[in-house]
Amino acid sequence: MDQMNLSLAIPEIALALFACAFLIADSVTKGRILPMLHNVVVLFCIGLGVYCLAQVPTSGTELAFSNMYIADSMALVLKGFSALAIAFTLIVGANYAKDRDMFKGELHALVLFALLGQMIMISANNLLLVYLGVELLSLSLYAAVAMQRDNVRATEASMKYFVLGALASGFLLYGMSMIYGATGSLNHSDIAFAATAAVSGQKSIIFVFGIVFLVAGLAFKLGVVPFHMWVPDVYQGSPSISTLLISGAPKLAAFAMMMRLLVDGLFVMAFDWQNMLMVLAIASLAIGNLTAIAQTSLKRMLAYSTIAQMGFMLLGFLSGVTGQDTGNAAQAYSSAMFYSITYVLTTLGTFGVIMVMSRKGFEVENISDLKGLNKRAPWLALIMLLLMFSLAGIPPMVGFAAKLSVLKALLATGQIWLTVYAVMFSLVGAFYYIRVVKAMYFEAPADETEIVMGNDARAVLGLNGLAVIALGLLPAPLMAYCMTAIQQTLAG
Secondary structure, three states, X not given: OOOOOHHHHHHHHHHHHHHHHHHHHHHHHOOOOHHHHHHHHHXXXXXXXXXXXXXXXXXXXXXXXXXXXEEOHHHHHHHHHHHHHHHHHHHHHHHHHHHOOOOOHHHHHHHHHHHHHHHHHHHXXXXXXXXXXXXXXXXXXXXXXXXXXXXXXXXXXXXXXXXXXXXXXXXXXXXXXXXXXXXXXXXXXXXXXXHHHHXXXXXXXXXXXXXXXXXXXXXXXXXXXXXXXXXXXXXXXXXXXXXXXXXXXXXXXXXXXXXXXXXXXXXXXXXXXXXXXXXXXXXXXXXXXHHHXXXXXXXXXXXXXXXXXXXXXXXXXXXXXXXXXXXXXXXXXXXXXXXXXXXXXXXXXXXXXXXXXXXXXXXXXXXXXXOOHHHHOHHHHHHHHHXXXXXXXXXXXXXXXXXXXXXXXXXXXXXXXXXXXXXXHHHHHHHHHHHHHHHHHHOOOOOOOOOOOOHHHXXXXXXXXXXHHHHHHOOHHHHHHHHHHHHHHHHO
């Protein structure tokens, strides 16, 4: 029992108990008090997020459950932002879900269990625990996509996501089994020790193949080329609230999984996996940005945008080690962490605006649906403009600070050609983001229907837009937060 140290896992334990209590309460009352339970779930997620973030200043690196679970600053920061992202999704998506008969206890339960899966992934210090978290998150998202059982497109998207997700899980599990075969352990610290011995001696071919399959599984979860084929179809076919559940908080868990598997466990073999990530990043930046230009569907455009954005985030990961020099690791990984958090922030707002604009019988599908938004709802158009400029990396939005931090880390390694390549495709990407702004401000509205939104959705979207500007003007506090968390993780 001493090794268990249950106090370190308070967020996961509280969330698991709350999810079970919610299921019982909803089933006993047969959904009659669901609006009240919805508010309780939102408040719980906000409280959980605030609790995790408040623990960061006093946290250290501690292990529990026979070293299978790790609690450190990085875990608390990512858990905190994941919980707040889920709360945002539920607030903004409430009316959207009601209009589509999705406002049910099942949706809330799936959201809570998806969050639990993310938290397990973030704190996993063991390959088996990583896989448990991945499957809990994935199965919850598969079901969330298929919530509209009579919607053919949603059902098709869910099937594609399920089949390809199962394939990726197979890659991940096969890679883990190879790593286990080469090291004889599932714990990351033991794997790191064995990897050091493998580097100093002769590398095992099983070890190298294990890393290849691990990177392939991680690439699918991030949705980068060539494992991106599911992203556009699932984004377009899913209800917008399910799309946001996929594109938002899980990206933070995927970042944490990369840190735990590649950095904590296989840091001494960085040369091998950095070269793989370089190929993924180069391909994602090109294919994501170029294909997004050709899209008329807003969701598909944002899907290809996600592919390009995740490719940009990988640039931070491949900047950590140069030859035998690890001096740039903290800056590189903290820039990738900062990029992931700010990307999730802008994605939440973007899909939040899409959900608010959608109504019963009408779904915002195409870029043309945003025409004349400035005349219909100037405040909403301003929020979308800030978010598009941030995704494009235009100052003073936070997206510019995030891209600049990654490029600085990349330049520190001397890879000038890759830095120039990333900047060029960022300029290409600016085209399709500005095209959305053009449609909102310089084209006549195709639909004059009034856009109705609740005060809670209006408030959180306003906070989202404000955060995009504030963090762009003053990025230093969050950057320092990320740097401290990464330094503690690397030292641990």
